[in-house]
Amino acid sequence: MRHRKPVSWGAAIVILAGIFVGWNILSTRQSERIASQQLSSARFALESKNYALAASELARIAENYSGSRSAGEASILLAQTRLAQGQNQQAIDVLKKFAPEAPADYRAQAYGLLGAAYENVQHPKEAAEAYEQAAKEARMPFARAQYLSDAGRAWLSARDTTRAIAEYQEIVAKLDSTGSAFEAKVRLGELRAPTK
Numbered sequence: 467m468r469h470r471k472p473v474s475w476g477a478a479i480v481i482l483a484g485i486f487v488g489w490n491i492l493s494t495r496q497s498e499r500i501a502s503q504q505l506s507s508a509r510f511a512l513e514s515k516n517y518a519l520a521a522s523e524l525a526r527i528a529e530n531y532s533g534s535r536s537a538g539e540a541s542i543l544l545a546q547t548r549l550a551q552g553q554n555q556q557a558i559d560v561l562k563k564f565a566p567e568a569p570a571d572y573r574a575q576a577y578g579l580l581g582a583a584y585e586n587v588q589h590p591k592e593a594a595e596a597y598e599q600a601a602k603e604a605r606m607p608f609a610r611a612q613y614l615s616d617a618g619r620a621w622l623s624a625r626d627t628t629r630a631i632a633e634y635q636e637i638v639a640k641l642d643s644t645g646s647a648f649e650a651k652v653r654l655g656e657l658r659a660p661t662k
Contacts, residue, residue, distance in 0.1 A: 501536035538572045557583040574603035594620035611646035
């Protein structure tokens, strides 16, 4: 008789926890479905070149559904929209906040876009650093090689030939089977050629 009360409380706690977990899963799925629908609408606005509407919808999705897959995609699309509008500083602001905490599927792309935005505002050192981070996060060898090539170009713009050479050497040494390897070899030849 004495043990019935603790067992009853334990069972009630397990049942309540199960209900909470089930409700949480259902709520998350529902939120993701709604965010996905809103993302489709924002994508349509972007494809129609209605950048103002697309940016507004994408910013709202990224904010309201933070942490969801749709919010990650919305953040990337928002940055692309800002870049398409020539709003490079706004793209930088979005990406500086998003990239470090981005889901793994979006992190390399976020840093790559950040590098492009920095290049557009004539900040080659920051661009090169963003491209290097994109290369570290890239899962596919061709993407990694492209980001390293972008970093090399940005280091050259920043007048840091040593770091540019290092980027191109890494492509040649570790990513020789990628399309960027030929360009890296050409750049290395140019950079190592004696000046007249």
